[in-house]
Amino acid sequence: MIEFKDVSLVYPNGTQGLKNINVTIKDGEFVVIVGLSGAGKSTFIRSINRLVTPTSGSLLVDNEDILTFKGKDLRKLRTKTGMIFQNYNLVKRSSVLKNVLAGRLGHVGTVRSILNMYSKEDLSLAYESLKRVNIEEKIYNRADELSGGQQQRVSIARVLTQQPKYILADEPVASLDPPTSHQVMTYLKKINKEDGITTIVNLHFIDMAMEYADRIIGMRGGEIVFDGPASEVSEKTFEEIYGRSIREEDKIGGADKS
Amino acid sequence: MIEFKDVSLVYPNGTQGLKNINVTIKDGEFVVIVGLSGAGKSTFIRSINRLVTPTSGSLLVDNEDILTFKGKDLRKLRTKTGMIFQNYNLVKRSSVLKNVLAGRLGHVGTVRSILNMYSKEDLSLAYESLKRVNIEEKIYNRADELSGGQQQRVSIARVLTQQPKYILADEPVASLDPPTSHQVMTYLKKINKEDGITTIVNLHFIDMAMEYADRIIGMRGGEIVFDGPASEVSEKTFEEIYGRSIREEDKIGGADKS
Amino acid sequence: MDQYSLPPKPKNAFMKRIRNIVIAIAVVALYIWTFTSIDIDWGRAIERSLNNFQRVIPKLFSPDWGALGEVSLSMLETVFIAFAGSLMAAIIAVPLAFLAANNMMGKYFSIIGKWILSAIRAFPDLILAILFVVAVGPNAFAGVLAIAIGSTGMLGKMFSEIIESIDMQVVEAMQANGANRIQILFYAVLPQIIPEFLSYAIYRFEVDIRASSILGIVGAGGIGTMIIFAANNRNWNEMGMILLAIIVVVTIIDFASAKIRQKIV
Amino acid sequence: MTKGKSVLSQASSETNKIPSLYPAKTKLQVTVIFFTVLIIYIFSMYWTQREMVGGVGGALGNMYTVIKKFFPPNFAILPNILDPLLQTIQMAIIATTIAAIITIPLALLSARNVTTFKPLYYFSRTFLNLLRTIPDLVLAVIFVGLFGIGVFPGILALIIFSLGILAKLISETIEAVDMNPMEAMRASGGNTLQVIWYALVPQVLPQYTSLVLYVFEINIRASVVLGLVGAGGIGLILNQQLGFYNYPNAMAIIIIIFVVVILIEYISNKIREALV
């Protein structure tokens, strides 16, 4: 369970990234955060694994206030929260397998990981994860030999190998074309359902959010302006989130002919 | 007028980029080429300004066979065909104005262009073009200070400054997010209509193609598998182009809730 | 978790592995050869350094302030010579770099250009110095020429590598505009390389201030002559003063060049 | 096209604003910088030539006279210079290897994106700058003073000398890497060492190798200088031959060095290709 209690974040340059956020995310939920660019979506998500540190309030993950975490505690927190990035953040020159094994870094000792001494279990877990995103045949390819969608699938496999309790995905499909985007979202959803991993995804576009989310959180100017199930999203919600009524082009497809 | 007569292109490594293409594009048309990755869309478009050279057949632009062109003729051909690229291909460190003025290179003398001695007309043409894509206030910014969509607009302004007879656009929106994509396509369409410039655009996605195109050419494996107005596109067309029936995810929007 | 065995590695990985093993053996052999046949008496070296440490090091740290005036003057002279020399080198290096870069003039020119640059770099400073003394007499200008040619080899190599790494798509875009080769050079290539060029040229200026031995040979005075005489007279205090002067000057240049680089990149 | 023109003329008559190519401020800055450099250059050229006597006339003729004496190179000495040549190569190998190893922590410490602790970063930066400041000749002289003559002080001088260059260039490479994978590793719970090993090393390795080989080449040539102070190697022989006016022998040695340098370049290109 993740609880934001009155969390605010002011960046060193004075930008207010988050403003008095109060929200609770229950285990197993699939939450999509939507909002305009600069709304604070990334800041929200990155607070949860402390890639950024909120400046006030308290943020509980599994009932521990993570804002005080340091060193080992922090690494433990990060080990249980997997993260997927917009640009996949793979090491381009390393093989797919090596990239996926990187998900185990928090679990294995430093020396073992540096000497590439992975246990059979780790290896088969990595392979298993690659199979779950259907990319096992690329196991020995270098990451930069893959297409964007394939790279994002590798990064999902990396997170799966991490066996996290939470998955945070920061605009996982923004660099992908729509069919591939849907594929990736489908995988995320599947994992959420099959493994019961709590998943929080940032998206720019509300229509894709509505297709996949159990729950949608709308952000604007660092504040939460909507929080509810996808079915409750209305014209008014759009206005709150985007500051004006919805237009065709706010959906990814733009005008749709069908 | 552009006429492909039995044009084929085999790359040095043996890949067949184009196979017996026969097609005529009339002045003023707005043609969109769609097809899967590797279908030969780029090869088709790049043949027209001879960035690649077909290996057989003849390709007439304004009734001249351009396949024999060399040196000066080639530069003349390229001066009258403007090109827009997926990655904008701006000189990142140069100012927006200088990038736009590069569109005049084919028109002004070498010495004058090197010494930055542009005529008043050239300068105001460049400024005018920037205004047409609504980016004139960035005139002295460096190109790398702009967002993707803004960069693509600068590259459109560059082409406008070139005052070409033909505009070739190779996936001009593939690096952009959907709203920006629509913006860019709208500008291209507007220019096509206002200035009567024949425009040929490559796109991955057929629904966006259908929204903007007068005429759609579908390619697959280096061959043309569909050629007709947007209104004639049917289930069957999809099958021909993508090799299977259309699915929701082939449209950029994916599932649409409205 | 079920046990899954990994798929076999692809075939060419096997060949790669063989190749890597061969390379590894070669490297190990090279090292064994090196370390076994080089003649260093480690015990003696250590003992020696312990004995000599207090003979040399403390003196280096108590610079001879009496030499300050002379050293500053020589340093100033060196800075001017290095500036003129490295600027000249930066200019000569540009055409050579274009010749040597494999994405500009074609493969054969590239090979010729690379050979020219290597040949320049192979020429010892000493001989360059002699040649220029003969050409223009023993004076600062001979030093400028020697530094210019000496730096051209290195700068040309660096420059050509920068040119090889530019974004060729931009070049293609200019081609598609109907630009000719020279226009492409000025519009697509130069803007991409100028900051790196300047940055390396400034770096080289720094290096040239230290490449002072060559100036001593040509009688150009400068700090190089002082170094050699301080060494020959075992005048460590004066050497300390010289070092201090070099450190100060290079630090100032380093600082200034960092500022300039920030501006231009 | 005509349509475009009409739009233009109409528009420009409306706005009547034609921009200049650069904003006035940029123009001024560029002009000032240009003239400053030019003036310093002119002054430097004046300064350096003020002692010149008789101009440059006959320069080429004079040089030709000397160059002629170097030809034909006398390759008969080849067997005799093999040993010192190998010694030079060995010195360069050892110095490059050791420098390459010491460089790693130094470069990491002086890369802004890895060493976020500012004081440490500035400290190691300054240290590197000091290292680079000392001329190779001075290093050689000091080490000969410290350790007596022989290859050992030569190697030490080469190590310090290459360390300065290598660590600077590599720290710059590190600063230019893609930070995203590092963030990803951190987000999955890796500690600093693991992050460096998994995300940084693969990205830097090709450049690292190529820079190390580049420094190896520099070291081969630098050992010519070391010969001057009795630090061994081919440089000693070269100076000897020059001293006795055996220019054809000296030329043969220069050509050999050239060949070695070309060979190293060739090998380093091959290795780079294999790595990238």
Added chain:
Amino acid sequence: GGSDSEQDTDTSNGEDSASEEGSTEESEQMIPDTLVMGFVPSQDSDTIADTIEPLAERLSEELGIEVQGQVMTNYNALVEAMGANQVHVGFIPAFGYVLANEQYGVEVILKSIRYGSGTYKAQYVVRADSGIETLADLEGKIWAYNDKGSTSGYLFPANQLMEEFGLESAEQLESEFFSHTMETGGHDNSAIAVYEGDADVATTFDDVRTELEEEYPDVMEKLTILGYTEEIPNDTISVTKELDDEFVQKLKEIFLSFNDDEEMIQIMKDVYNWDAIDEATDEEYQIVKDTYAKFKDNIEL
């Protein structure tokens, strides 16, 4: 004025005039507008200075033309510069003079007098406790010298040993008579090598130990002198063959007049350790030439 045009003609056909090695007769004689003196300090001396300014000023006064002094650190460069007539007057050590004379017909006019002598000697330095008492004891020992191009450090001692022990070549001397040799780069380094025990004998100028006393206070007791070589002629003042004869004569007289000039002699003493200046002829350097001739082919690897 007039010399300008002469220099021009000289340079226009500089190729052939300069390439005729050692031919003195037919070259045109000239008086330069600016007289350039090149100075390569001999390592065979215990202090060396890096400036020649006071001397140049004084000469300029006397000659009525501009005089420039350049200190160079490599005598190859000076020899070549004199060959190209870029430097007109050279202060060169004996060996450098021999090369310059052989290659470009450079002529010696004066020599330095140090410690009241126009010559000096090289010494064999050994450790006092080494048990080496005669040159014959050196057999099988390790020999340290500064540089093969050094008259006192290498050429003269090597010549002496070869004659004394009937050796045919330097090669034989180095690898058969001695067990091992080391080239140290400097006289001081050679002596230190012996002091530290890296070598058994060093050949240096007389007396290198005074240089080291500050750093190694016990050097005088620890190192003794085994013996000396033949007399070696001191540093020369030499002129290029192009220089006008009368002008050279004048130059010679001016230099000689310094002997009676307290101030000048003090300058020479402070800066270069010269007591006086004396006339010199090429013959005096014959002994160096002979030695060089003997070694030239040996040194050719």
